[in-house]
Amino acid sequence: MIVIIYQPTMKLTIEDSKKAAKFDVLFGNLSGLTDLVNIYIEDEGLHMQGMDSSHICLFDAKLTEEWFTTYERDSDDQEIVSVPSRIFQKVLSTYKPDQNIVITIEGNNCKLQMDFIGGEKTCDKYFELPLIEEGSDLMNIPDDDSEIDMIITSKKLTDLVSQFEIFDQVLTFDMSEEKVLMNASGDDGSMTAKLSLEDSQLIDYAVVEGLNLKVSFALRYIKLMTAFNKLSEEVKLELSSDKPLFMSYDIGDESYLKLALAPKIE
Numbered sequence: 001m002i003v004i005i006y007q008p009t010m011k012l013t014i015e016d017s018k019k020a021a022k023f024d025v026l027f028g029n030l031s032g033l034t035d036l037v038n039i040y041i042e043d044e045g046l047h048m049q050g051m052d053s054s055h056i057c058l059f060d061a062k063l064t065e066e067w068f069t070t071y072e073r074d075s076d077d078q079e080i081v082s083v084p085s086r087i088f089q090k091v092l093s094t095y096k097p098d099q100n101i102v103i104t105i106e107g108n109n110c111k112l113q114m115d116f117i118g119g120e121k122t123c124d125k126y127f128e129l130p131l132i133e134e135g136s137d138l139m140n141i142p143d144d145d146s147e148i149d150m151i152i153t154s155k156k157l158t159d160l161v162s163q164f165e166i167f168d169q170v171l172t173f174d175m176s177e178e179k180v181l182m183n184a185s186g187d188d189g190s191m192t193a194k195l196s197l198e199d200s201q202l203i204d205y206a207v208v209e210g211l212n213l214k215v216s217f218a219l220r221y222i223k224l225m226t227a228f229n230k231l232s233e234e235v236k237l238e239l240s241s242d243k244p245l246f247m248s249y250d251i252g253d254e255s256y257l258k259l260a261l262a263p264k265i266e
């Protein structure tokens with residue numbers, strides 16, 4: 001169970017072990033993308049955003065009120081908490097699945113208290129983490145229609161990305177109504193994967209009529225994006241000419257993780 005208490009007026013609990021595991025995956029992998037996670041505490045749930053230091057990759061995550069076992073908040077004002085992601089990840093690495101997690105935020109002294117309580121084969125642990133007073137306004141992520149929508153199993157995409165990494169640092173998508181090609185080539189050779197439109201792991205594929213799209217992205221960032229694969233069995237990719245790649249995971253109860261990656265400019 002995970003419990004988050006924000007000052008005297010807020011309390012969040014997660015008693016579902018699968019959701020607790022997803023919470024661990026979400027925050028455990030964010031340290032690979034950003035040094036700081038901005039958490040916006042809203043009446044409808046928790047909203048999280050951050051960006052890598054090069055401003056190439058952005059993440060936007062929402063855990064709705066319904067996602068939690070209990071979500072209690074009295075204040076009408078939106079609050080912002082900024083957490084150092086690497087420290088948060090190190091603390092979460094000590095968490096055991098049969099433990100309760102209690103998180104208390106004390107705004108007056110800029111500290112976050114995280115406690116791991118219970119568990120049959122471990123001991124209770126208590127952590128105190130610093131909060132950073134650098135919160136920024138919530139960014140508006142455009143929800144424009146894409147030229148290509150593809151839903152694929154998370155495992156299939158993750159396996160392919162790991163194989164592409166052998167050959168180059170750039171991944172190129174070459175897509176149309178008839179084909180889905182992914183290519184990486186470099187000094188050590190090249191690899192091209194042709195996804196059959198009849199492949200059961202390619203769950204959905206929609207493309208603008210007559211479109212031929214060829215766009216490239218930094219493979220290092222795509223690998224970081226696929227590291228969240230345990231959040232969902234499926235992942236959605238949205239691609240368009242001269243626009244970011246959007247990769248989305250459905251976490252349940254209208255909660256999600258959405259990542260955006262800028263294309264490579266030739």
